Amino acid sequence: MSDTVYPAPAGTDDSIDATRADAAWQRAASDPEGYWREEAQRLDWITPFTQVKDTSFDEADFRIRWFADGELNVSANCVDRHLATRGDQTAIVWEGDEPGETKTLTYRELHRDMCRFANVLKTLGVKKGDRVTLYLPMIAEAAAAMLACTRIGAIHSIVFGGFSPDSLANRIQDCDSTVVICADEGCRGGKRIPLKANVDKALAHCPGVEHVLVIRRTGGDVSMTEGRDIWLHDALEGVADECAPEPMNAEDPLFILYTSGSTGKPKGVLHTTGGYLLWVTKTFKEVFDYREGELFWCTADIGWVTGHSYVVYGPLANGATTVMFDGVPSYPDHGRLWETVDRLGVNILYTAPTAIRALMREGDDWVKKYRRTSLRLLGSVGEPINPEAWNWYYRVVGDERCPIVDTWWQTETGGILISPLPYAIDLKPGSATKPLPGVQPQIVDAEGKVLDGATEGNLCLTDSWPGQMRTVWGDHDRFFQTYFSTYPGKYFTGDGCRRDADGYYWITGRVDDVINVSGHRMGTAEVESALVSHVKVAEAAVVGMPHEVKGQGIYAFVTLNAGVEPTDELRTELRQWVRNEIGPIASPDALQFAPGLPKTRSGKIMRRILRKIAENDTGSLGDTSTLADPSVVDTLVAERIG
């Protein structure tokens, strides 16, 4: 592992430096009431709260409530309150699938679109507390639709546009949505996605859906069911430009979002109004050190929590300008991100290790073709970022000028929990560094014993933070059982973690994925990083496999860089490479070259499926509905070693 340290650069007078970061962390820990009372002033409250924190992780009096008697409205915080000072500032820059297919929306225009959309929802009978499912491309109307739901107190549930009709139907049924909002078609990487046709198929199994609101995106042919389906542009005719924001209790539900499904059946994570909005407002401002006038680009889809928190709610609540990208990093070519950065003048780029590794694989020339001088800060989220990929991002993309914030968080946490504050914390490639103020991580062993100092174990959080999820929709018991029963009194993240002597946190992968070789517990991240640091390797995934002597052996799946031939010599070389990098214990027992790895639709490697292949137990792959490309699995099964 890399031990290089990159000292934090100096920020502006307003940036959080090391002294301020320490003071905030101490204050949040010693006086949470006072700290959060002040922090909550980042939001506009309709009815000020008197209660601040009311939480307990103990089974006997389990509860998570923040600012519980306050009232506010999310859309008013994200839009209305900016109108007086920045009504004509761009709120959203929409970048289509084709480069240069761009549209901008000012805060005033967003206000009008959102209000009109909300009025349409009202005419369809949508009321406070009703669930509305969104199945949309990354178009500006998607943000307007989200905000329109919050305007009237409806709970949105966004389903990623890449999901199949079955997956969509499951998610609609799980939360009993009565209205679905979709587009005729989506465009991604030059291909059309039949969104409306997928909805039609899904609704054959969803009798509870009364209306489908269809947005025209491509003009493609779709069938409309009379009485049920309505074009948005028709519904908007004659609709008023104003819609008063519904006063919502801080603990009223804001949205439901299903997790990526890396470990199994997705969970319907419920977030509420006040705590969630405060958390994303604060973390967006502090982690990205967002500065007036800057252009922020988070490449995530709104179908994932990253898109909720850092494409829409966090940026807009801060009056920022946010990019909504309806394309993919590889279309029309591998220079797309950098071409777009230059053309739009992007200052902050926030993307995922899977995208970074995929672009790294194609070589530096695609990046160097563009200037990228507007970039100030880079971010990463979604998986552990291998030091190799971190260094490439830092050196090649950022020209050694832009700090990288490696942000660890989960759908469940609402927003970022462990991350550098870029002008306060020295960076170590591959480490998410330290907890943000108000975040209290703890590392425990399998029995729950607290491990102090430099150590490795299971990552828990000992106390609540405002952005924490409140329940699993429709199954409060599953919520408690999943997160609070493993280590009583603590929230268990499911992730493994190492803390070094400087107090830096290194996420080692999911605890379920830990491999035990001859009694040595190994996280997947370390072995994978060693493989990826070889010049010929683009991506790697390792899992345990049964081994007669060692208990478990290491099975590695390796994707090579573009143009590299898979040979037996290379296989031997890579096993030797890991042996040199980490030690003999980590040398893979089996190494299979993989043209592609099974990933969730958000781009995360699904080791659960690879484990089944390694164990030669391919009859029971479990829930594969969240796989991006199921055909990858067939190839891996066919070429399995042993």
Ligand code: ATP
């Ligand atoms: P499911 O819970 O359904 O299995 P998921 O965990 O992939 O799916 P998400 O909430 O999208 O769903 O992902 C959160 C997880 O992603 C974290 O628990 C962690 O394993 C991983 N992760 C996110 N960011 C980072 C990061 N910066 N470093 C390391 N791991 C990360």
Ligand code: MG
């Ligand atoms: Mg998870």
